[in-house]
Amino acid sequence: MKPAVTIRQIARESGVSVSTVSRVINGSAPVSEDVRRRVERAIEKYAYAPSGFARGLVSRRSMIIGVIMPDITNPYFTAMFREISLAAQRAGYSVLLFNTGFSAATAGETTRNELEAFKVMQEKGADGVLVVGGQADLVRLRPEYRRGLEDMANRVPVVALGNPVDGSRCQFMERERGQGIYMAVEHLFSLGHRRIAFVGGETDVAITERRLGAYGDALAALGLPYDRNLVSTSDYYAPDGWRAADRLIRQGTAFTAVMAMNDGVALGAYRALADHGLRVPEDVSVISCDQFFDADYFTPRLTALNQHNELLGQAVISALLARMRGDAQSRPLKPRPELVVRESCRRIS
Amino acid sequence: MKPAVTIRQIARESGVSVSTVSRVINGSAPVSEDVRRRVERAIEKYAYAPSGFARGLVSRRSMIIGVIMPDITNPYFTAMFREISLAAQRAGYSVLLFNTGFSAATAGETTRNELEAFKVMQEKGADGVLVVGGQADLVRLRPEYRRGLEDMANRVPVVALGNPVDGSRCQFMERERGQGIYMAVEHLFSLGHRRIAFVGGETDVAITERRLGAYGDALAALGLPYDRNLVSTSDYYAPDGWRAADRLIRQGTAFTAVMAMNDGVALGAYRALADHGLRVPEDVSVISCDQFFDADYFTPRLTALNQHNELLGQAVISALLARMRGDAQSRPLKPRPELVVRESCRRIS
């Protein structure tokens, strides 16, 4: 591999000092038109790019934003990441993505990865860090995690999407408070459903608990009893939806509608219902609490709550950028969930 | 924000020289047991992490691997990225992900993003770069792109997953040569299908062209004519599958089977067929050429080619790591496609 070209060579080539080249690159001070052209030509010629190392060392900025996520494979995170990445790039930042593999079930082993992520962000000198989900969205944090998060937040702006922690130095944003769940339950209720199952999601995870709470509240508001047996948690993907719905059916719980954590879970539920000879929506109505990409292409088309995750991604990254600029805490826009009625729910007598 | 702790403070705190602290951190030379303990305690106490900037400046290594992808939202890339990220982390590297937004349709505008990505990787001092898809997988590269790629490959090990370019300094790996397509066509043929449509994918993209080529070859080998009207390209997602299949039906082309570019496209095709009152598999058989996550949960369960994209991801990252170590070019394992027969194809008379 070729040795890298340095600013000194550019300076020599264009017959000016190193400082002047730096000024051309950064526009940090006026430079005569003639000199600017000569320098730019040299830069072009050698395909010179300034060393981020040297730059960061003195300017103390890396132009890197760190993103810590549990599983990029989850369409929810993928969608958010896309928005984050786009906005960061637009603002001139690059994105260091750390995929921790965290899941509530394996919190014991995967906490180490999250702590590792914190350390990496510190080492690489990230100018700001986004923590999305993972242990930050757990109902109870482990003390090591809590400490690691604070250590990091002490040195660099951190925005976390998760379950708010009192007195933390990092800014917590909440994914949602379960407003959509009300809409979904009401929708099903208005169609005559009284036995509504809740399928998918992991217990101990804040977002799941919040939705379950909202589900319970909504039932109560409508005068319906809360039946433990109607709740079947598991995880966030199709196989989990299948497992959760299958369990529900096998255990003989009666229900006429299913609220699935998200489209993936709903797909699994569709499948489990079909496997037991139940038709959607003729026998059972299905609704997804969090629409990803393909709800409109399912058969039947899936009625779903659009939580506007892209907007959430945008909100999170712009909160971070604002924080990095030192702006006052702007009230971030909270996306309003929207019920998109399609074909998977039907009125019953 | 607090000022960062430096190695000097750790040295002072533990009563040794800076060099010794460095040796403890890197294990680059023997250090007495006693000293090591003192230093480690100090590091722990101050939550010290060495500055990557300073480190990189002198050692010329960033411990960063750059990944350039067109669209992380595409499950195919997501799956690969996951493997890449995991393997990189295991080897002690962090991953800088640049999402270019490239698509063949907008090559004109998005080429700029890809060039920008190359520059970023150079600036951040990536120790190795992975270029996955994007313009690298186009049948014909733009000269600026070609030059940017070579400039980068001259300075840092680069592995590209795409369409091989002669005389390039970067190592090209091919996604597949269309072997699976033969299996799929033969499978359909053996079930009695003679009018097999090909749906999805973008023209000018190498992977699509290769699959189309294999599709043509397979037909020829079986003595079937190639009918242009049976091919309906579009893009890689469900809406594209819908559009492509819908177009096919509307234009009145007769067919009894559909080969979809991937699961997403297949889902769209399912939907389009249903919209026209056609049942799968009773009226039309459907097969996916690239299984993502959920094929087994579709209704009907989707017969698909498993291209083992996770293995491909692993192969790509390990090729890069080998290259970075300067190892001889190991023949990378090429995943063998596997036909997974489920319920979406049926024998016809």
Next chain:
DNA sequence: CTATACCGTGAAAACGTTTTCACAACAATT
């Protein structure tokens, strides 16, 4: 007992930038 090897340590150079300071040239203001 002397020569040789190795172990543990510190001092200092080097990495490639940005930034501060200094200053010359010239323009604008008194």
Next chain:
DNA sequence: AATTGTTGTGAAAACGTTTTCACGGTATAG
């Protein structure tokens, strides 16, 4: 005509590490 301000430039310090060199001490070999 003297002062002040502005513009364009270069020299040199600083950033926080790793690495090279040197050296004293102790173990090992002859």
